[in-house]
Amino acid sequence: MRTIEEIKGRCFITEDGHWLWKGALRPDGRANIYAPDYTRWQGDMRTQCGTRAVWHCMHRKPVPEGYRVFGTCTEKACCNPAHVRCASEEDFGLWMRKNGNYKGKTNRILANRAIGRKRSVFTQESIAYIQTSDKTGRALARELGVSEASVSKARRGDIVVFAGAAGGMFSGLIQRGAA
Structure with missing residues (x-):
């Protein structure tokens, strides 16, 4: 997958806007996509987590040092670029705390x-x-x-x-x- 259109073509689009990946999934339920990896492999094709692959296809550059790419919706297999965010580790922690994602775990x-x-x-x-x-x-x-x-x-x-x-x-x- 080199483009967002290719990724979208392999997804099931739900009524509420999620792009659910129909291909291979990781053990935790996230999409596993073969796409360019600009962060670790200078754009070479590698298998990576769906949110990271979407971010790389959208921006065509490495994820900045100290930043994290993550999905902002509840669907782990969602590949919608509107549901993918890149933020600093600190902002990610604040977002996790605000949403209570680890509460009760x-x-x-x-x-x-x-x-x-x-x-x-x-x-x-x-x-x-x-x-x-x-x-x-x-x-x-x-x-x-x-x-x-x-x-x-x-x-x-x-x-x-x-x-x-x-x-x-x-x-x-x-x-x-x-x-």
Whole structure:
């Protein structure tokens, strides 16, 4: 496929404007199109994701560094150029957040929990130090470089410390126990 017209010819056009690819699909359901790849292969024909192939056929230039080509509709196999967008990684993230595409996805929830655990400044030792210290919450917060609210939560036992950054989905429940 070298032109948008060729791609359109291999698609089923729906009433609401989607161009659903009738050819090969990737395991995730996106179109798999043999088209010029200006980003990685200087315009040589390569198999690539449908949205990227459409963008290359439309613009005939590489995707800029730090940018991403993605579909803006809910149909993964859609190849309509009006539903294809090229944006910076930051804009893509904002668009994903605005549309809630990752909301409720277990793998994203687990990934965000793991990130939070790696960023945590509390260890079992620091929690024990806070709970046994005679210092005020304000003094401990200044000493440890955390907020007073965090010190208060640690003293109440509301902060759960995980052994290492890894942990399963229910590791917080197991660590805390049923009191």
